[in-house]
Amino acid sequence: xxxxxxxxxxENYRSRQTKRGIARFEIQALDADRELIRTLARKLTSEGPxxxxxxxxxxxxxxxxxxxxxxxxxxxxxxxxxSADLDLSRPREKGRKVDL
Numbered sequence: 001x002x003x004x005x006x007x008x009x010x011e012n013y014r015s016r017q018t019k020r021g022i023a024r025f026e027i028q029a030l031d032a033d034r035e036l037i038r039t040l041a042r043k044l045t046s047e048g049p050x051x052x053x054x055x056x057x058x059x060x061x062x063x064x065x066x067x068x069x070x071x072x073x074x075x076x077x078x079x080x081x082x083s084a085d086l087d088l089s090r091p092r093e094k095g096r097k098v099d100l
Contacts, residue, residue, distance in 0.1 A: 020045075
């Protein structure tokens with residue numbers, strides 16, 4: 001009985017993973033890289049911004065392309081404050097006298 005229960009549990013688990021968009025596949029690599037590849041796979045399937053950054057970094061490394069520059073400048077140009085008419089001036093004060 002436990003054999004069929006185990007098979008159902010595996011099928012249910014794999015069904016849930018498929019719904020999340022996670023696919024099973026086999027790769028061939030060095031045995032020394034086993035934990036590295038497993039850790040990488042776990043990080044790529046996690047939530048948040050880290051997987052996207054990791055994915056882009058790996059794609060650039062594999063493609064051999066140099067990293068694109070100007071990312072900070074492009075982000076600043078997309079800022080909603082670009083078109084805002086802000087007065088960033090402030091009064092200049094001499095300060096206080098300090099007796100040392």
